[in-house]
Amino acid sequence: MAVYINDTCINCGACIDECPVEAIVDEDDNPTGEEIYYVYPDKCVECVDHHDEPACATACPTEGCITWDMPFTAEHKDFFAGANYEDGKNYVMEDADAEMPFHDNISLEDRKNRANVID
Ligand code: SF4
Numbered sequence: 322m323a324v325y326i327n328d329t330c331i332n333c334g335a336c337i338d339e340c341p342v343e344a345i346v347d348e349d350d351n352p353t354g355e356e357i358y359y360v361y362p363d364k365c366v367e368c369v370d371h372h373d374e375p376a377c378a379t380a381c382p383t384e385g386c387i388t389w390d391m392p393f394t395a396e397h398k399d400f401f402a403g404a405n406y407e408d409g410k411n412y413v414m415e416d417a418d419a420e421m422p423f424h425d426n427i428s429l430e431d432r433k434n435r436a437n438v439i440d
């Protein structure tokens with residue numbers, strides 16, 4: 322990943338068309354079954370080479386709804402398998418072998434703590 326949409330999502334739809342790589346799906350297409358929008362970690366590029374910051378978070382009206390998540394790289398794949406997540410997040414991927422770009426100026430601590438993308 323990437324970025325993470327948490328359960329404060331109000332399904333407003335403001336983010337979905339802002340994504341340059343179609344990584345976001347709505348509540349009807351959320352593969353986890355949760356009734357909120359979902360970001361595929363194997364598709365999100367954190368808007369690297371598209372925008373200075375994640376466009377979905379810029380568009381989102383719900384404070385704290387879109388947070389950082391771990392980079393979707395080989396080094397951190399265990400997180401997406403659920404092994405290290407305390408909140409039981411159920412990730413679904415289409416290409417588990419993908420290696421996605423990420424902002425290396427965002428610390429792993431902030432990512433693990435799911436810091437807000439937009440303060
Ligand atoms: S950070 Fe960018 S690429 Fe990732 S889901 Fe948001 S808009 Fe799409």
Ligand code: SF4
Binds near residue numbers: 326329336
């Ligand atoms: S913009 Fe925010 S609140 Fe609206 S659907 Fe996207 S994540 Fe949910």
